Amino acid sequence: MTTLHLIGIGTGNPDHVTGQAIRALNGADLILIPRKGTAKSDLAEVREHILSRVLTTPVPVAAYDVPQRADQDDYLGAVNDWHDAIAKVWAETIAAHPGATNVALMVWGDPSLYDSTLRIAARLTGISVKVIPGITSLQALTAAHAIPLNTLAAPVTITTGRQLRDNGWPHGATTLAVMLDKGGAFTTLPPDTEIWWGAYVGMPEETLIHGPLSQVSDEILATRARLRAEHGWIMDIYLLRRGGDV
Structure with missing residues (x-):
């Protein structure tokens, strides 16, 4: 066989x-x-x-x-x-x-x-x-930003850009790991949400952006569009947290 x-x-x-x-x-x-x-x-x-x-x-x-x-x-x-x-x-x-x-x-x-x-x-x-x-890209992302995946004794929800865009923040979730986002699903969230975003993580083209959405949302969208145009494809992933938890 x-x-x-x-x-x-x-x-x-x-x-x-x-x-x-x-x-x-x-x-x-x-x-x-x-x-x-x-x-x-x-x-x-x-x-x-x-x-x-x-x-x-x-x-x-x-x-x-x-x-x-x-x-x-x-x-x-x-x-x-x-x-x-x-x-x-x-x-x-x-x-x-x-x-x-x-x-x-x-x-x-x-x-x-x-x-x-x-x-x-x-x-x-x-x-x-x-x-x-x-x-996984999730491991590579948290390593690149030097952050833990979860907050203290709290769960992590792994979801997709489609789910986030269509259904919003999952009930009871503290940390979201978002994959397969065609771009910008995080724009539906409150501006004080903190994001750790990365494209091509672990590769020579690695690009990282971190901060509250109110400060970095537009930068991420513009950077993502530029990188996709330059390379013809993009692989990105991001982590989201609300409420200042660590």
Whole structure:
């Protein structure tokens, strides 16, 4: 049976790749690399750079084109159709290399945290899945700002920009970690909310901004737009707290 190794690679910094991940990559018969178009060619190049740093033996690499997600009102339906299409491409790419029994796919951050790679892999038949954990963007963000994730004895809520924009601040939450924000969901919050924002955390392009929303909200929006225009893509994440808790 073919085994698909889903390998967390942190935020793109080769130093985030664990020893376990390095061993899995070197033990692979085939490594899959997604292509998302010329505007996001940096994403494939980062993966290729990681391989150049960690591989001690040649491993075949197969690039595949990632299908586009349909832009429709039924968000969950569109995502499920998209995942079906990606799983089909994975299966076809693996089948084109019949000798590969250990296949590796590098995943940003960790496959368990707001990432659909495991859900896509579950659609494959005749293929087992093994997960190699990686450093998450949330860990990289708190490390970059040198702050604890939680306030004293208090919980942390991890959510998305869509949820924050549509439903507001979750009841009873003290600290919010917000991922997958297309931009500006925090503008719906009171201006005294404190934010720790980061883009490309852990990478050479890392950009950090911190302060109350009343002072830094516009700066974050402008910086985010500029960075996206410069690079053709952006990965950002932020932490929010209210009430001056530490």
